[in-house]
Amino acid sequence: MAGIYIHIPFCKQACHYCDFHFSTSLKYKDQMLDAMLRELELQKDYLHNETIETIYFGGGTPSVLSADEVNSLINRITQLHSVSGNAEITLEANPDDLGREKINALRKTPVNRFSIGIQSFFDDDLAWMNRVHRAQEAEASVKRAQDAGFENITADLVYGYPLLTDNKWKQNLDTMFGLDIPHISAYSMTVEPQTALAAFISKKKQPPMDEQQSAAQFADMLDAMQGKGFEQYEISNFCKPGHYSRHNSNYWKGVKYLGIGPSAHSFNGQTRQWNIANNAKYLHALGSNTVPAEIETLSEADRLNEYIMTSLRTMWGLDLTKLDSIAAGASSTLIKVAEGHISQGKVLNTGNILTLTSKGKLYADAIAAEMFFDVEH
Structure with a gap:
């Protein structure tokens, strides 16, 4: 898919x-x-x-x-x-x-x-x-x-x-x-x-x-x-x-996609790439049968953080089991950070699924950022 x-x-x-x-x-x-x-x-x-x-x-x-x-x-x-x-x-x-x-x-x-x-x-x-x-x-x-x-x-x-x-x-x-x-x-x-x-x-x-x-x-x-x-x-x-x-x-669920056109992004699970955001340069490159894209190989921390950022925004929430499938033991590290938000009524933990409450949705980006893992490239 x-x-x-x-x-x-x-x-x-x-x-x-x-x-x-x-x-x-x-x-x-x-x-x-x-x-x-x-x-x-x-x-x-x-x-x-x-x-x-x-x-x-x-x-x-x-x-x-x-x-x-x-x-x-x-x-x-x-x-x-x-x-x-x-x-x-x-x-x-x-x-x-x-x-x-x-x-x-x-x-x-x-x-x-x-x-x-x-x-x-x-x-x-x-x-x-x-x-x-x-x-x-x-x-x-x-x-x-x-x-x-x-x-x-x-x-x-x-x-x-x-x-x-x-x-x-x-x-x-x-x-x-x-x-x-x-x-x-x-x-x-x-x-x-x-x-x-x-x-x-x-x-x-x-x-x-x-x-x-x-x-x-x-x-x-x-x-x-x-x-x-x-x-x-x-x-x-x-x-x-x-x-x-x-x-x-x-x-938001991390499904693969291909982006076509200037500035479009693509993602295949392991790498992310984005086309140049310039129409003239895009046309020139494709005129030479070249895709004008920069490619980034995602580290383990990158993949964890992308999942945290996107999943927390949805009603389906962040599945701690999926987090561990990306990196063994990641859920135990994250849950320690989440405990403060849970006690403040911003995050719910239901059966290993973390979701934002109505109060938490006002701080969605900040909460996700606090849960991020350190990225080393």
């Missing part, structure tokens, strides 16, 4: 908070697609004939591609790999790209899941973020997708930024619930270096993010999601029972 991630490095315009790799020029889109097809060929043995269970188009904004362009990439994958008959094939999309004609065209491709970047249902918030779409488009795009027969839909929201009052956050959640979709992702606004938002804050043009506001809105969201029957299966991801993102869940 394995997955393939395809990074589409193009956007119509830059969101002020985003630090993902992309270009706002579509000038080299055709060359980029040709290079990705070539990379798929060059990397065909990376997953060692594992069956492909998930394909995920991320970015950037994959919905800038036409249905034919999406199909060309999927067709190449099916030519080179054994793809499961019920594979989950997700396309990230912006609401403004999902007109009726585009959705109907995508319906004829193997794409069977949309991840729609809504972020907010308030126009002033969307303008503050520098999003292309507006609130009315967001609701309309979901309904058009549903009318066309797409049932497996997820959408994103963002909380914890200055314009978002608690009342507006409640309205955003209520509007999302009203769309009757089975999966919702919600992220706290973070200020990443070298983004427009970071520059605005450093120049005092915007206030910094308020951690207390973010924590309060996170807590309100947990109550609201639970009340509507959503499971919090990962810190930022909620779904109706059985509607987990299979692709993202595999990341």
Whole structure:
């Protein structure tokens, strides 16, 4: 079992908070697609004939591609790999790209899941973020997708930024619930270096993010999601029972995946590699039939720490038995560190499975970091 991630490095315009790799020029889109097809060929043995269970188009904004362009990439994958008959094939999309004609065209491709970047249902918030779409488009795009027969839909929201009052956050959640979709992702606004938002804050043009506001809105969201029957299966991801993102869940469970495109990452259990985050250099390398990737062989401590970081974020938790399968005796070392968090009500230990409590989820990254093993390369 394995997955393939395809990074589409193009956007119509830059969101002020985003630090993902992309270009706002579509000038080299055709060359980029040709290079990705070539990379798929060059990397065909990376997953060692594992069956492909998930394909995920991320970015950037994959919905800038036409249905034919999406199909060309999927067709190449099916030519080179054994793809499961019920594979989950997700396309990230912006609401403004999902007109009726585009959705109907995508319906004829193997794409069977949309991840729609809504972020907010308030126009002033969307303008503050520098999003292309507006609130009315967001609701309309979901309904058009549903009318066309797409049932497996997820959408994103963002909380914890200055314009978002608690009342507006409640309205955003209520509007999302009203769309009757089975999966919702919600992220706290973070200020990443070298983004427009970071520059605005450093120049005092915007206030910094308020951690207390973010924590309060996170807590309100947990109550609201639970009340509507959503499971919090990962810190930022909620779904109706059985509607987990299979692709993202595999990341958290340590399943192998191949990343295609500039800045894309790959993982095969023993090594991790990442492509250069530069479109021109990526195109030049693939023009010479070379994959421009850096490769890191993971040490025992690396593999332990990756498992700790990812598993603790999920409702399935950290399995101490699996920890020992990576390194004998690792669980006894870790449990000593965990005892303090258990006594503080942040971590539960149930049958050798460690999970975060609602209180612990507010400190997920810090708790994981305290449990990390020293890395020696």
